[in-house]
Amino acid sequence: MGIDELTDEKLADRVRRGVDAEEAFEELFRRHRAVLLRVARSIVPGEEEDAVAEAYLGLLGVLRSGGGPSYGVRSYLIASARNRALRRAYVRARSVVADVPRLLEGRDGVEPDLTWVHEGDLLSRAFRALTPRQQQVLWALEVEGRRPRELAPVLGCDAAAVSAVAHRARRRLRDLYLAQLAEPEVARAG
Known part of the structure; x- marks a missing residue:
C-alpha cells in the first residue's frame, strides 16, 4: 500500500512514530492544504499562507512529541488553521483600532x-x-x-x-x- 493510499490517521501515526515521517507529513500537507488555505483566506485574506503554515507546524510539533489527533486529522487541521487565522485577524483588527485615534486627529465629530x-x-x-x-x-x-x-x-x-x-x-x-x-x-x- 502506497503512502498516498493511507488514511489521515495512519499518516499521523507514522509521523508520531517516526516511520516514514517526512513522506507521511508531506502527504497530509498535500491532501489538506487547499482547504486550509480557503478557510484561512475567508478570515484573514493576504495572510492565509502564514496561518496554514502555523497550523501545519503546530501539528508536526504535537505529533513529534507523541500527541496529536488519533482521529479527525482533517478536522483538527481545519480548526487549527481557523484559530490561527482568527488570531491573526484579531491582531490586525486591534492594530487598526489602535491607529484610529491618530487617523482621526483634527476631525471633530467623526467616529470610526x-x-x-x-x-x-x-x-x-x-x-x-x-x-x-x-x-x-x-x-x-x-x-x-x-x-x-x-x-x-x-x-x-x-x-x-x-x-x-x-x-x-x-x-x-x-x-x-x-x-x-x-x-x-x-x-x-x-
Missing part, C-alpha cells in the same frame, strides 16, 4: 465605523443556528469546495437534493444574519 469587526461573530452565530444537515452541506460545498455530486452518496440522496438543501441553507443563513443586524444590541455594539 467598526461594524466589520462584529461580522465574523454574527455570521458564525447564524451558521450555528442552521440545522446540522444544512451546516454539513454548506461547509462541504463552500469551505471544502466539494460538488453536490460528490456529497450526494455521503448524504444518501441525489445531487439535485444536495443543491436544494444548499439553496435553502444559504437563504436561511442570509436571513439569520440580517435578522441579527436588525437587533438593537448589535446596532449599539457596532
Whole structure:
C-alpha cells in the first residue's frame, strides 16, 4: 500500500512514530492544504499562507512529541488553521483600532465605523443556528469546495437534493444574519 493510499490517521501515526515521517507529513500537507488555505483566506485574506503554515507546524510539533489527533486529522487541521487565522485577524483588527485615534486627529465629530469587526461573530452565530444537515452541506460545498455530486452518496440522496438543501441553507443563513443586524444590541455594539 502506497503512502498516498493511507488514511489521515495512519499518516499521523507514522509521523508520531517516526516511520516514514517526512513522506507521511508531506502527504497530509498535500491532501489538506487547499482547504486550509480557503478557510484561512475567508478570515484573514493576504495572510492565509502564514496561518496554514502555523497550523501545519503546530501539528508536526504535537505529533513529534507523541500527541496529536488519533482521529479527525482533517478536522483538527481545519480548526487549527481557523484559530490561527482568527488570531491573526484579531491582531490586525486591534492594530487598526489602535491607529484610529491618530487617523482621526483634527476631525471633530467623526467616529470610526467598526461594524466589520462584529461580522465574523454574527455570521458564525447564524451558521450555528442552521440545522446540522444544512451546516454539513454548506461547509462541504463552500469551505471544502466539494460538488453536490460528490456529497450526494455521503448524504444518501441525489445531487439535485444536495443543491436544494444548499439553496435553502444559504437563504436561511442570509436571513439569520440580517435578522441579527436588525437587533438593537448589535446596532449599539457596532
